[in-house]
Amino acid sequence: MSRIFIALIFLLTSGVSFAQKPTFTVGWSIYAGWTPYYYLNQSGILKKWADKYGIAIKVQRFDYAPSLDAFVAKNIDAVTMTNMEALDMPAASGVPTTAILIGDYSNGNDALLVRNGIALKDLAGKKLLLVQKTVSEYLLDRAMAINGLRDELKKVRLVNTSDADIATAFLSDTNTAATVTWKPMVSQILKQKGITSLFDSSKIPGEILDLTVVRSEVLDRPDGSGQKLAKALAGAWYELMSQMSATGPGTDKVLSAIAAGSQDTLASYKEQLSTTKMFYTPQSAADFGNSPDLKGKMALVRTFCFEHGLLGSNVASADDVAISYPDGSIQGKKDRVRLRFVSTYMQLAAQGKL
């Protein structure tokens, strides 16, 4: 149904525009920091900016994993993903990727929840539900490491559980001691009596980043159309960010319109935003991108990815999937830069030059 709808829109729009405009597709999936893309498209803000740069931008919603697959398969040009997946999916698969917007970081959205008030040190030998090899496992790893319990980690019985079923699985099977998951499941699980949060992402601020990434190959197109895409996305994004952070009666209207993108209510969306550190101003995002902090946090992430074999079985060292930063420094081998952080577009937005 929706495919037919998209095909129809495509037919209509392609019929209208006689001049061949460069067309790009942006994929997004449901998450507090990404659902704004739904509204960007819906409200016409994105179209306004695309028109300004003489390009066309299509927006499509995916489930998270398929959105990554589509990006790696080069079916879409830009997508929303976390810093960890940016490194272990496209970058490690030889699809050089550039992070153009740092939207937010998880500031409590991801959490380690336990039953009957057990402590972190008691987790050994107990069943813990999580989606393995994702930021959930990263959070668990960090929780144990920070508390000096890294050796205990191997003794925890991890049960790989699909995120669609994790809330019901944890709530209904009382033999499971703990779970690591993200919002909105976290909120749903915490409503049950006797469940407490032991650790959440607010204790590792800035390590789970939510990005908008573009394939480097698209960004560097010689005709400059990729640059236009990045500029249009940045322009549209920060226009909406200022609306979301404004104080006034209009803000709630914007927020409920965004929440509608994930069939959510205003209250629930606001609750999720409260644990999401949004970079509402382009300056704050650019500052974060330019700070040496980012390198330290990415160093933790890439070590985790390498230790868990997420960079691929034939990668001999974490340096083989190198990361470059806005100040020109490179983490890893110079000739193998696969993930770039650039602050150019956030900076341009901050200076009002878009």
Add this chain to the structure above:
Amino acid sequence: MSAGILSVHARPGRSATVILSWFLFAAGITLYIFTATARHRENPEERVMPTLVQMTQGMYNAAMQPAEDDAPSSEDVTQAPSVARRFLNSMLWKDTVATGRRFLYSMALLLPAVILGLHMGLFPYVGAFFLRFVLFFDKIVALSLLPILFIAFGIDELSKIMLIVIGVTPTILLDTFNLTRGVPPEQVVKAFTLGANDFDVAYRVVLKQIWPRVLNSIRLNLKSVMLFLFAGEMIASTDGLAYRIALLRRHMGMDVIIPYVLWVALLLFLVDLSMRWINHSLHPWFKES
């Protein structure tokens, strides 16, 4: 008679049959290699379509090395174990055993369904009691009941096996029921006039002759069994073939996923083949396939 090669009367020769029957395999493999090579030329780190070498390497590692989550302590590495021993410690074997065990349990649980179907078809009171409910139950999409299954059976083995049982049992039940009804009533009457009792009629007359068709029906439902099993393992699991595939998908480990999928296909094919063979040797008089 100059029948064209597309006519009903065409008689392909032995070599033509062999070539034709393998053609699509060869075409598929060639197309894959061609595309994979092209993609690797463009991007040497390509992971979506691994080359044959990469897949062989991936499968070798899977079959010869233990899974990373239960990596042995470093002392074990000093003594080089035999190939068979390494295989028995490998990720592939561990996953196969886990999945195979669930598979066998659920197959065993299909047997009561056959007996119940037989009784439903033969004994009017049993039929009246069960038939309407089973007909309704058959239309339930088992996967959508997962939260209830979790509550009733926990998230361990039992819920996965029950998912298969709920998904496949009604089909087998109704099929057995229909087959039982298909036995000519004259035979039943005849058996009674020859002095048989209810038990004799059910197990020695009816079951005996529908049994090969029941086996066939189970055989044709192998794929559904596997589908439900995979769904269960992907939803919540700590081991199994589908668990591994779900994990590997997280970082595009297609070099292992593709051989795994082929391995599952091979195992299913072998189960299918052996069931056909058993059916044939148990019931040499049965000629349908």
